[in-house]
Amino acid sequence: MSGGGTGLRHHSPEPTDPTRVVVLGGRGFVGRELVAALEQAGISTMAPTRRELELTAPDAGDRLAALLRPADSLVVLAALTPDRGRGIEPFVANMAIGAAIARALARVAPAHVVYVSSDAVYPMSAGRVSEASCAEPPDLYGMMHRARETMVAAASPAPLAILRPTLLYGAADTHNSYGPNRLRRAAHKEGRIALFGDGDDMRDHLFVDDFVALTLLVLRHRSQGVLNCATGRSVSYAELARKIAARFERPVEIVAAPRQAPVAHRHFDVTALHKAFPTFRFTPLDQGLARAHRQMLGQP
Amino acid sequence: MTEPVIGFAGLTHLGLVSAAAAAARGFEVVAFDPEPARVAAIAGGELPIVEPDLPDLLAKHRDRLTWTADPTTLGRCDVAYVAPDVPTDDTGASDLGPVRALVDVVARALPDSAVLVVLSQVPPGFTRGLPGLAERRFSQVETLIVGRAVERALHPERFIVGCAEPTLPLPRSLAAYLGAFGCPVLPMRYESAELAKISINVCLAASISAANTLAEVCERVGADWSEIVPALRLDRRIGPAAYLAPGLGIAGGNLERDLATVCRLADRHGTDASVVRAWLGNSAYRRDWALRQVHARVLSRRGDPTLAVLGLAYKENTASTKRSPSLSLLAALAPFRVRVYDPCVAPRTEFHPRLEGTATALDACTGADALVVMTPWDEFRALRAEAVAARLRGRTVIDPHAVLDPVACRAAGLEQVVLGVAEEADA
Numbered sequence: 001m002s003g004g005g006t007g008l009r010h011h012s013p014e015p016t017d018p019t020r021v022v023v024l025g026g027r028g029f030v031g032r033e034l035v036a037a038l039e040q041a042g043i044s045t046m047a048p049t050r051r052e053l054e055l056t057a058p059d060a061g062d063r064l065a066a067l068l069r070p071a072d073s074l075v076v077l078a079a080l081t082p083d084r085g086r087g088i089e090p091f092v093a094n095m096a097i098g099a100a101i102a103r104a105l106a107r108v109a110p111a112h113v114v115y116v117s118s119d120a121v122y123p124m125s126a127g128r129v130s131e132a133s134c135a136e137p138p139d140l141y142g143m144m145h146r147a148r149e150t151m152v153a154a155a156s157p158a159p160l161a162i163l164r165p166t167l168l169y170g171a172a173d174t175h176n177s178y179g180p181n182r183l184r185r186a187a188h189k190e191g192r193i194a195l196f197g198d199g200d201d202m203r204d205h206l207f208v209d210d211f212v213a214l215t216l217l218v219l220r221h222r223s224q225g226v227l228n229c230a231t232g233r234s235v236s237y238a239e240l241a242r243k244i245a246a247r248f249e250r251p252v253e254i255v256a257a258p259r260q261a262p263v264a265h266r267h268f269d270v271t272a273l274h275k276a277f278p279t280f281r282f283t284p285l286d287q288g289l290a291r292a293h294r295q296m297l298g299q300p
Numbered sequence: 301m302t303e304p305v306i307g308f309a310g311l312t313h314l315g316l317v318s319a320a321a322a323a324a325r326g327f328e329v330v331a332f333d334p335e336p337a338r339v340a341a342i343a344g345g346e347l348p349i350v351e352p353d354l355p356d357l358l359a360k361h362r363d364r365l366t367w368t369a370d371p372t373t374l375g376r377c378d379v380a381y382v383a384p385d386v387p388t389d390d391t392g393a394s395d396l397g398p399v400r401a402l403v404d405v406v407a408r409a410l411p412d413s414a415v416l417v418v419l420s421q422v423p424p425g426f427t428r429g430l431p432g433l434a435e436r437r438f439s440q441v442e443t444l445i446v447g448r449a450v451e452r453a454l455h456p457e458r459f460i461v462g463c464a465e466p467t468l469p470l471p472r473s474l475a476a477y478l479g480a481f482g483c484p485v486l487p488m489r490y491e492s493a494e495l496a497k498i499s500i501n502v503c504l505a506a507s508i509s510a511a512n513t514l515a516e517v518c519e520r521v522g523a524d525w526s527e528i529v530p531a532l533r534l535d536r537r538i539g540p541a542a543y544l545a546p547g548l549g550i551a552g553g554n555l556e557r558d559l560a561t562v563c564r565l566a567d568r569h570g571t572d573a574s575v576v577r578a579w580l581g582n583s584a585y586r587r588d589w590a591l592r593q594v595h596a597r598v599l600s601r602r603g604d605p606t607l608a609v610l611g612l613a614y615k616e617n618t619a620s621t622k623r624s625p626s627l628s629l630l631a632a633l634a635p636f637r638v639r640v641y642d643p644c645v646a647p648r649t650e651f652h653p654r655l656e657g658t659a660t661a662l663d664a665c666t667g668a669d670a671l672v673v674m675t676p677w678d679e680f681r682a683l684r685a686e687a688v689a690a691r692l693r694g695r696t697v698i699d700p701h702a703v704l705d706p707v708a709c710r711a712a713g714l715e716q717v718v719l720g721v722a723e724e725a726d727a
Contacts (some may be wrong), residue, residue: 130585132581132584230593232596269585269587270592271588271591271592272590272631274592274595275591275631275632276634277636278599278633278634278636279599279635281599281600282600
C-alpha cells in the first residue's frame, strides 16, 4: 500500500479564504480549535453537532448531502478516536461514518475536501516516516483511516488534501493518550509521571495550534495531496517528561512502568511540508508545552 | 594494415570527448552530427559543453579531425562509433529513439567492411536487436565522468566490448584502435557488456548510498564521516578509490537512470530490486539535506531572511544543471530573497522568482543571513572564511561538501554545517 504521494500541490497559489467551511467533528479537541480559528479569521463556518447530524445513522449520507454546497470546503475530523477503543466496534462505526461522507460526496462535489487522517496509517517499524513511506496500518484504527482516505478520494472529484498528523497536544485535549497531555495531567494531579520502560521511545509532538494553522493554509491554498503534519523534531518520552516536570514548582517524580510494547521510535521527514509552506514556522516544543501548561492552570 | 579511420556520430558530450581522445591517440577521425548548425559551431571552436581540457585537446589535434554533417563522409571510416548522449526523463527512463535513428544513418553510410560500435548507454538487448550483420556490430561501454571526461577518455581503465560471438577475435580495425590505448580489452556478449555499465553504476550507487546513510548517522551521533573514510579506503575489500564522499543524493541523472533500468528489468523478469529502490528513496531524501538545514537553522529563526547560494551546476566543472540539487533548493525557497553566484551558469528567474545574480562569490554573501554552498567549485575553495564572515550578516554557512576550510570557519566565528559531520559538543 503506497504512502499516497510526496506532498501537496496548491490549486490556489495565492491564499484565498474559502467561501464556507463545513467541519465534521467540529466539537472534538481539534475541531473546536479549528472552528474557533476559522471564525476568528472571519470565514463562514458550519460545524453540525451530533444531534444535528449523526454520521453513523443510516440516512447520514443524505443529510450531509443536503447540507453541502458546491462552493464549500469540507473538513473531515469526525472519528471515534483510539481512547474510545481500537477494537472492532469503533472500527465499524468509523467505517459507517466514512461511508456516509463518501455517499454525500458522490452526490454533491464541494470545492475542496480536507480529510484529517492520522500517522497511525504507518507501521511503527518505520523509524522515519515521509509521505512516500508505505502506509501499512498496524491496527484497525490505522486501517480505518487508510480505508476512509481511499473512500473519500474515490467518492469525489474535488481536490482532496489528506493530512496525517502526529501526536497532537494542547490543554483542551480529551483523549489522554500517552503524550504531553497525559504526562502533564499526571504531574499536576499526582506529582508523578510514569513512563513505559526508560521512556527512550522517540516521538514527534505537534502543538494543536500549529495543526490548526496548517489546516487553514491547506484550506486557503485549496491544496491537494498527502501531507504528514509533524515538526520533524522528535524527543524521547524521558526528555518530554523532564520538560513537563520542570514547569511545576513542586518536585515531580518520574518513574518507570513496565513496558507494554517493544521500544519503537518515530521521526518525520517534513521536507514536503517545508516545500508546501516554506514560510510556516512551528511552535518550539518548550513554548508549546509552556502555553498548554498555562492553559491547564487557567493562566493567561 | 594502415591505421584505421575512426568515426564518431552524435557530437554531444560523449561523442565530442571520445573523438578528441581518438585524435589525440593519433587516429584520423571523422566527427559527424546530423545537425549542421552544431557541426559548424564546433568546427568554429564553440563547444556545446563545458569540459576541462577539451578545447585545448581539440585545438591541438585539429589536423586529424574532420567535422561534418554529411553522413557520406563516414564512408571513409573503418570503425564508426554511435555516441549521442541518451536523454532521460524525470523517472530515469531513457529515450532510445535518437540513438536508434543515428544507428540507421551510420549503418547506411558505412562500407560493408566497416565496424559499427554503439557507444551510447543502452539497455541490455538493444545492440542484439539492431538490424544488419552481427559480426560487424559491437557495443562498447562508456565510462564518462562529467568534469573528468578527457582524462578518462585518454586513459581508460579498460574497454568492455559487447560482441555477437565473444570467443572470436575482434575485427583487426577495432582491435588496432582499442590496442592503442594500452589497457585491457574485455570482450563479452552484448547483453553482458550492456549490463556491465549498469553494474558499474549500481556498485557506485551502492557505495554512495552507504556513504550517505552513514554520513547522516554521523551527523546525529557525534561522529565525523571524513575521519572514518580513510579507514575504509585502507581496507582492500573497499579500496582507495571507492566512492565514499557523501553527497546531496545521487546527482546528475546517469546513476539514477541505471538504477531505474535495474528496477524495470527486475519488475519485468520478477527479480528483487527492493534494495535499489531504497537507494533511490535515500537519494531523494538526501537531495533535500540543504533545505532541511536552511529551515532548521535559518527560516525557523528569522522571518524574512536573505540567503546567499553559491553554485547552480549539478557538480563542479560543468554548466549542466540537470537534476541539480541547487535548483531543487531554490525551487523550495521561492518566498525568500536569494543572492546567487555560479562560475558557469547564469541565474535565471525560472530558477527562482526573487533571484539576484552577483558578479562574484563574495558579492553573493554581502548582507546575507546565511550562506549555502551547493556546488563544490574550486573557485569557492579559494574563498577565505574571514572574508565570507565579513560580508555575511548571519553566521550560518551550510556547506555540504566542506568547500570552506572548517578550521578557518571556526576561527572566523562561522557556524559551518557539513554533510556527515556532527556539530561539536560544547566543551
